[in-house]
Amino acid sequence: MDRMKKKIALAGNPNVGKSTVFNELTGMHQHTGNWPGKTVSNASGICKFRYTDYMIYDLPGTYSLIAHSQEEEVARDFLCFEEQDAVIVVCDAVCLERNLNLVLQTLEITSHVIVCVNLLDEAKKKKIHINLKKLSEKLGVPVVGTSARSKKGLDKLMASVDDVVYQRIKSNPNHLNYQPFLEEAITTVEATLKNFYPIQKTRWLAMQLLDDDIVLKEAVLDQLGQENFNVLEEVIEEARLCIYHNGIQKNHIKDVFVSEIMRVSETICNEVVTYENQEYMEKNIKIDKIITSRKVGIPLMILLLMVVFWITIVGANYPSELLSNWLFGFEDPFFQFLNFLHAPEWLSNMLVFGMYRVLAWVVAVMLPPMAIFFPLFTLLEDLGYLPRVAFNMDHAFKRCSACGKQALTMTMGFGCNAAGVTGCRIIDSPRERFIAILTNNFVPCNGRFPTLIAVLTMFFIGFSSSIGASIISVVLLTIIILLGIAMTLIVSKLLSKTILRGVPSSFTLELPPYRKPQIVKVIVRSIFDRTLFVLGRAISVAAPAGILIWVLANIQIDHVSILTMCSDFLNPFAQTIGLDGVILMAFILGFPANEIVIPLIMMGYMASGTITEYTNLLALKTLLVENGWNWLTALCVMTMCLFHFPCSTTCLTIKKETGSWKWVGLSILIPTIIGLTICFLLTTFTHYFGIV
Amino acid sequence: MYQTLDSLKIGDIAYIEEIRSEGSIRRRLLDIGLTPGCKVKCVLKSPSGDPSAYLIRGAFIAIRKEDATAIIIKGVEQNG
Ligand SMILES: Nc1nc2c(ncn2[C@@H]2O[C@H](COP(=O)(O)OP(=O)(O)OP(=O)(O)O)[C@@H](O)[C@H]2O)c(=O)[nH]1
Ligand SMILES: [Mg+2]
Numbered sequence A: 001m002d003r004m005k006k007k008i009a010l011a012g013n014p015n016v017g018k019s020t021v022f023n024e025l026t027g028m029h030q031h032t033g034n035w036p037g038k039t040v041s042n043a044s045g046i047c048k049f050r051y052t053d054y055m056i057y058d059l060p061g062t063y064s065l066i067a068h069s070q071e072e073e074v075a076r077d078f079l080c081f082e083e084q085d086a087v088i089v090v091c092d093a094v095c096l097e098r099n100l101n102l103v104l105q106t107l108e109i110t111s112h113v114i115v116c117v118n119l120l121d122e123a124k125k126k127k128i129h130i131n132l133k134k135l136s137e138k139l140g141v142p143v144v145g146t147s148a149r150s151k152k153g154l155d156k157l158m159a160s161v162d163d164v165v166y167q168r169i170k171s172n173p174n175h176l177n178y179q180p181f182l183e184e185a186i187t188t189v190e191a192t193l194k195n196f197y198p199i200q201k202t203r204w205l206a207m208q209l210l211d212d213d214i215v216l217k218e219a220v221l222d223q224l225g226q227e228n229f230n231v232l233e234e235v236i237e238e239a240r241l242c243i244y245h246n247g248i249q250k251n252h253i254k255d256v257f258v259s260e261i262m263r264v265s266e267t268i269c270n271e272v273v274t275y276e277n278q279e280y281m282e283k284n285i286k287i288d289k290i291i292t293s294r295k296v297g298i299p300l301m302i303l304l305l306m307v308v309f310w311i312t313i314v315g316a317n318y319p320s321e322l323l324s325n326w327l328f329g330f331e332d333p334f335f336q337f338l339n340f341l342h343a344p345e346w347l348s349n350m351l352v353f354g355m356y357r358v359l360a361w362v363v364a365v366m367l368p369p370m371a372i373f374f375p376l377f378t379l380l381e382d383l384g385y386l387p388r389v390a391f392n393m394d395h396a397f398k399r400c401s402a403c404g405k406q407a408l409t410m411t412m413g414f415g416c417n418a419a420g421v422t423g424c425r426i427i428d429s430p431r432e433r434f435i436a437i438l439t440n441n442f443v444p445c446n447g448r449f450p451t452l453i454a455v456l457t458m459f460f461i462g463f464s465s466s467i468g469a470s471i472i473s474v475v476l477l478t479i480i481i482l483l484g485i486a487m488t489l490i491v492s493k494l495l496s497k498t499i500l501r502g503v504p505s506s507f508t509l510e511l512p513p514y515r516k517p518q519i520v521k522v523i524v525r526s527i528f529d530r531t532l533f534v535l536g537r538a539i540s541v542a543a544p545a546g547i548l549i550w551v552l553a554n555i556q557i558d559h560v561s562i563l564t565m566c567s568d569f570l571n572p573f574a575q576t577i578g579l580d581g582v583i584l585m586a587f588i589l590g591f592p593a594n595e596i597v598i599p600l601i602m603m604g605y606m607a608s609g610t611i612t613e614y615t616n617l618l619a620l621k622t623l624l625v626e627n628g629w630n631w632l633t634a635l636c637v638m639t640m641c642l643f644h645f646p647c648s649t650t651c652l653t654i655k656k657e658t659g660s661w662k663w664v665g666l667s668i669l670i671p672t673i674i675g676l677t678i679c680f681l682l683t684t685f686t687h688y689f690g691i692v
Numbered sequence B: 001m002y003q004t005l006d007s008l009k010i011g012d013i014a015y016i017e018e019i020r021s022e023g024s025i026r027r028r029l030l031d032i033g034l035t036p037g038c039k040v041k042c043v044l045k046s047p048s049g050d051p052s053a054y055l056i057r058g059a060f061i062a063i064r065k066e067d068a069t070a071i072i073i074k075g076v077e078q079n080g
Helices: A018-026 A069-081 A093-110 A120-125 A132-139 A156-167 A180-196 A202-212 A216-222 A228-245 A248-272 A282-291 A297-329 A331-340 A345-383 A388-401 A406-415 A417-426 A430-441 A449-459 A469-499 A519-554 A564-577 A582-590 A594-608 A616-624 A631-642 A646-660 A661-688 B024-029
Strands: A004-012 A043-049 A050-058 A086-092 A113-118 A129-130 A144-145 A273-275 A508-511 B014-019 B039-045 B052-056 B058-063 B071-077
Touching: A004 A018, A004 A069, A004 A093, A004 A113, A004 A156, A018 A043, A018 A086, A018 A113, A018 A156, A018 A202, A043 A156, A050 A156, A069 A093, A086 A093, A086 A156, A093 A113, A093 A129, A093 A202, A113 A156, A113 A216, A113 A519, A120 A129, A132 A144, A132 A248, A132 B024, A144 A156, A144 A449, A156 B014, A180 A228, A216 A228, A216 A646, A228 A248, A248 A273, A248 B024, A282 A388, A282 B039, A297 A331, A297 A345, A297 A388, A297 A449, A297 A469, A331 A345, A345 A406, A345 A449, A345 A519, A345 A594, A388 A406, A388 A469, A388 A508, A388 B058, A406 A417, A406 A430, A406 A469, A406 A582, A430 A469, A430 A646, A430 A661, A449 A616, A449 A631, A469 A631, A469 A661, A508 A582, A508 B024, A519 A564, A519 A582, A519 A594, A564 A582, A582 A594, A582 A631, A582 A661, A594 A616, A631 A661, A631 B014, A631 B039, A646 A661, B014 B024, B039 B058
Parallel strands: A004 A050, A004 A086, A086 A113, A113 A144
Antiparallel strands: A043 A050, A129 A273, A508 B058, B014 B039, B014 B071, B039 B052, B052 B058
């Protein structure tokens, strides 16, 4: 039998658990996180229920469809201009009143609504009781209580969806009634609209047009054609004038709609919500007072950063060693196996010393820190700490004429710069969003941390595994990161004084309540994700890069390998910035993935050297020192690692988000020039004073 | 003389009288339910004293000083 196909939208305020519901229903893995704005684009997945395949759409969070701000456009457009068979509006049980606002607005658009009151477990903890049955009566649509994270109530939710879609339940929403003169205005506009436009959502559209929604007007103009539109426009103007004569300013019509909706929400909530303990917020406030206080706020942020680094560095040591022993143990057997197959020698060499070695390095040295850092970061995110960072740092960003939410996208950048760039959609003002996009690369992503840590360990801390050594490395790493953050602020300021000139725009940010992360699940999930991600990249990027560099090193023209020719060519320039040709080339070839830079450097040296021992950092250091590295080289490598062009994925993302290669060019040029300049100055000074 | 939202100290409670801001911030404030008559409580100040966070309809919302000065309040109860 052919299964029916139906379309369901998941809407709701930001951070109420839409993506969590979505994941549980569809078995997909949309990212979730305890801060508003985690999801910035639509995702869809299939949920099979009874005889129907439900295509579920996870929308970005939105506070409102009427007053709507820019970032919510995606969600609004989806709800208003696309047809769906039903809409699930997810609500936060802890702050139902504001959430009902969106429910009531959605009911203005469609009556096929199912209200999902999520986070019931949180509400229970805070001793907030919600009478779901009464709520359903008041709204006239089905209401289902859920705790999505622990999978409670989701079956019932789908049952209700099924009932609504197949009209076993007749929804009967109570329409809002505005003051008579407003209703009259709406009706007149609606009538004219209906003449031209065969759609159902006319009431809502009429309300928007009355308030002179420019974007919407253009959309309607497209649909109606100029002539009909002129007629409509006249009707609208007349209605607006009429409203104005009733004492409402022309550009404040939305206020009246929203106020009425809020009043109704308030009334409903007073009847259905009971607070056993009015002080349910106090604990949260107490914690926040400390976290945002003058004395503790900023130092605590730095301390947390250091703790995360410390766990990453110490935790990565052992698995790293284990992995490298294990992986490099396969090198000989692999080689012999190829011989056994009578593979030509050049092929065996290429596969083993080119491809396999780089691959093994990426997995052994780069993977463990990445797989440890990421889950820790996710835990902080799930706890709800990130918005507090934005709250604490907003003032600094404001002084650079930027948006405090840039702190959020910046911290996202620690995980992955491409994700950080996409995340910039939560910033309303286009100017501030571009600043955030252009500067995101100044915080090192997950793929650059291991490089920083490896170089630090080899040249500044030594190989003792004492606590002291690990603490020094943490302090140094933190200083590097703070430098990156300082540079973010400086460049933001410079941009807002030059090409992205402007004053800071307004800013509101919701600080969600702390939620206990699902520790085990987060750790398992993100280690797994990271490992797969790194392995995937190792195969798709590191392996080909390994082969490429091996080929470059082994094809000779006039007894000089291509690799040597390239690095000799780059060398004079590289020397002025404290590097050498091989390093510079590794950075360039590392464009597709930052984590292959160190392995490439190593390959570059080994191709011409005689070192055969390479299985750990100590051996690597020997190799590097033999090739002329000193602490200045190390410092310059770290500087370049922090300040250079974004990886290819990030560049493509920037193109997608800004729509122009011009911005991609800028985001490549700015950090690269800064990195080169710092390295040049460092090198010149140290040479001038003869320190090296 | 009217009082504006930014004058609240931590712990103070007040009610919204009027929102004077225009454009996108006005919409944003309406979005989060800040309509006339709505109760607000100042709960946090960031390390530099700006922005502040307010309890608005059950949620903590951070608002910058510049934006708070355009929000007129009444019926202030001082608890701080
Ligand atoms: N305790 C508890 N936490 C939940 C529940 N549902 C979701 N969460 C948590 O709430 C946070 C937000 O969940 P998301 O699914 O990312 O919320 P969202 O609505 O998609 O948020 P945006 O995409 O930012 O609009 C996450 O940290 C979830 O783990 C629940 O039923 N109980
Ligand atoms: Mg989401």
